[in-house]
Amino acid sequence: MTNAATGADALPKIKSEKASRSPRLDLTTAVCAIVLVTFILVAIFANALAPYGFAQIDLHARKAPPLLFGGTFKHVLGTDELGRDILSRVFYGVRTSLLIALGASVISLALGTTLGLLAAFRRGFADMLIRVAVDFQASMPFLIIALAVLAFFGDNLWLFMALLGLYGWERYARLVRTMAGLELERGYVAALKRNGAGTPRIAFLHVLPNILSVVLVNLTVILPEILMQESALSFLGLGIQPPLVSLGSMVGAGRDYIMTEWWISTLPGIVIFLLSLSISLIGDYLRDAFDPTLH
Structure with a gap:
């Protein structure tokens, strides 16, 4: 009876200890989460929220300043050189930039994770070949490769997304290879092999779920970098082309007017900054929450 009572008293204590291991959601992370969710909702409902079409021209209202700087309610954030x-355009630009960044991040994650698992399970020549590809990718400036590919093949939305999907895959491959190698030394892998489980089943149904949280945290690190790469290429005129609009192309279009009509490029630049910062800080929180070495 005493033992039962002791166990019952210890149960809340154990639960409280487990709960204390999880990091608290501080104010900064909460604000970043609200900002990110807001931008996602803006991207989804851009058609309903935008007061005008992203390519709608009004030459009578060209270069109108924002409302707080002498503008009117007709154009709250002002207009560009074509009115x-x-x-x-910011609403639609958020949709395009997030779509490209998320799509490219999924491609990068899938490619790097698959190659990392292959290197961990298939030692020898396959491992050596993947490591050479990883070292080559890490040593080459991605912006130079992207400029060469886009200059040769031309501009296309899906080609642009696939090209950005090659950014950062080597980091996934290195991480997954290391984490999967540690998992292969655990007893459950040997037990699965003795029971006749094949390599694909062990890799994707047992090993990958155990390391997926760390991989997803790495996604929050690479995603804002891909967003910045998209903005840089669009700024240089090799990314999103008119009539489509992205945040990077808006910054690039307004660089000739930065001294007089600063809002054309500054406002989408602020949105890029807020998006990247929010994703990065949320990634830091997720790392603290899911990394067992920090508990």
Whole structure:
């Protein structure tokens, strides 16, 4: 009876100890989460939220300043050199930039994770070949490769997304190879092999779920970098082309007017900064939450 009572008293204590291991959601992370969710909702409902079309031209209202700097409620964030509403273009630009960044991040994650698992399970020539490819990718400036590919093949939205999907895959491959190698030394892998489980089943149904949290945290690190790469290439005129609009192309289009009509490029630049910062800080929180070495 005493032992039962002792066990019952210890149960809440154990639960409280487990709960204390999880990092608290501080104010900064909460604000970043709200900002990120807001941008996601803006991207999803851009058609309903935007007061004008992203390519709608009004030459009578060209270069109108934002509301707080002498503008009117007709164009709250002002207009560009062709009279296109900046607020509407920011809404659609967030949709395009997030779509490209998320799509490229999924491609990079899938490619790097698959190659990392292959290197961990298939030692020898396959491992050596993947490590050479990883070292080559890490040593080459991605921006130079992207400029060469886009200059040769031309501009296309899906080609652009696939090209950005090659960014950062080597980091996934290195991480997954290391983490999967540690998992292969655990007893459950040997037990699965004795029971006749094949390599694909062990890799994707047992090993990958055990390391997936660390891989997803790495995604929050690479995703804002891909967003910045998309902005840089669009700024240089080799990314998203008119009539489509992205945050990077808006910054690039307004660089000739930065001294007089600063809002054309500054406002989408602020959005890029807020998006990247929010994703990065949320990634730091997720790392603290899922990394067992920090508990």
